[in-house]
Amino acid sequence: MSAEPITFDTTDVTKMIGMLNKIGVSPQKAINKGTSKAALLLKRKIRAEAPVRTGTLRKNIVVKAESNHGKKGRKVREITFKGGEEANAQLQRTIQNPGALGGKSPKAYYPASQEFGYLARAKGGGVQYIPGKHFMRDPADANEPQARQLMIDTTMEVLEKTWQENQ
Numbered sequence: 001m002s003a004e005p006i007t008f009d010t011t012d013v014t015k016m017i018g019m020l021n022k023i024g025v026s027p028q029k030a031i032n033k034g035t036s037k038a039a040l041l042l043k044r045k046i047r048a049e050a051p052v053r054t055g056t057l058r059k060n061i062v063v064k065a066e067s068n069h070g071k072k073g074r075k076v077r078e079i080t081f082k083g084g085e086e087a088n089a090q091l092q093r094t095i096q097n098p099g100a101l102g103g104k105s106p107k108a109y110y111p112a113s114q115e116f117g118y119l120a121r122a123k124g125g126g127v128q129y130i131p132g133k134h135f136m137r138d139p140a141d142a143n144e145p146q147a148r149q150l151m152i153d154t155t156m157e158v159l160e161k162t163w164q165e166n167q
Contacts, residue, residue: 027159031075034155038147039063039077045139046079051114056090060111079136081111101127 043063050058066076081091092107101119108118117132 027155028075030155030158030162033158034151034153035075035077036063036065037154038151039079041147041150042140042143043079045143046136049133049135049139051133051135057111057114060087060091079140 040063043061047058047061050061052058060082062080062082064078064080066078081087091110093110093113095103095106095108098104098106101121113130113132115132115134115136118130119127120130122128
């Protein structure tokens with residue numbers, strides 16, 4: 001849903017994982033905890049910026065862990081919206097005249113229209129663009145350094161604790 005994903009360079013972490021694997025310390029637990037804390041921080045910041053009319057949009061923001069990528073030491077988390085029929089019923093809106101403003105779908109996805117903007121009828125005729133609020137992109141970009149540092153600090157704390165327990 002977000003325009004551009006936030007990426008972290010994990011070159012140093014990958015080297016550290018190789019070293020830890022040689023001595024028998026599992027880094028997966030540490031990486032899971034680190035990415036989880038960083039994602040939760042960003043989720044809170046995004047929820048705080050979400051437009052609120054009924055609270056449905058804000059309530060449906062969640063963190064999802066992507067499925068296994070086949071690589072140990074890698075964990076991907078995504079801040080998105082709840083899925084399923086119940087959530088879609090809350091987050092989709094019926095378009096009165098599908099195709100009149102260019103789209104063909106009879107439904108509009110409300111979070112996308114709030115994030116990126118949408119076309120609407122202008123007063124007096126014609127079409128106007130309603131700009132998006134970028135309630136996901138802006139707080140994610142602004143808090144990326146803080147989330148990155150939280151992820152690194154948490155991962156290192158767990159690794160240090162695991163290291164001490166295994167000595």
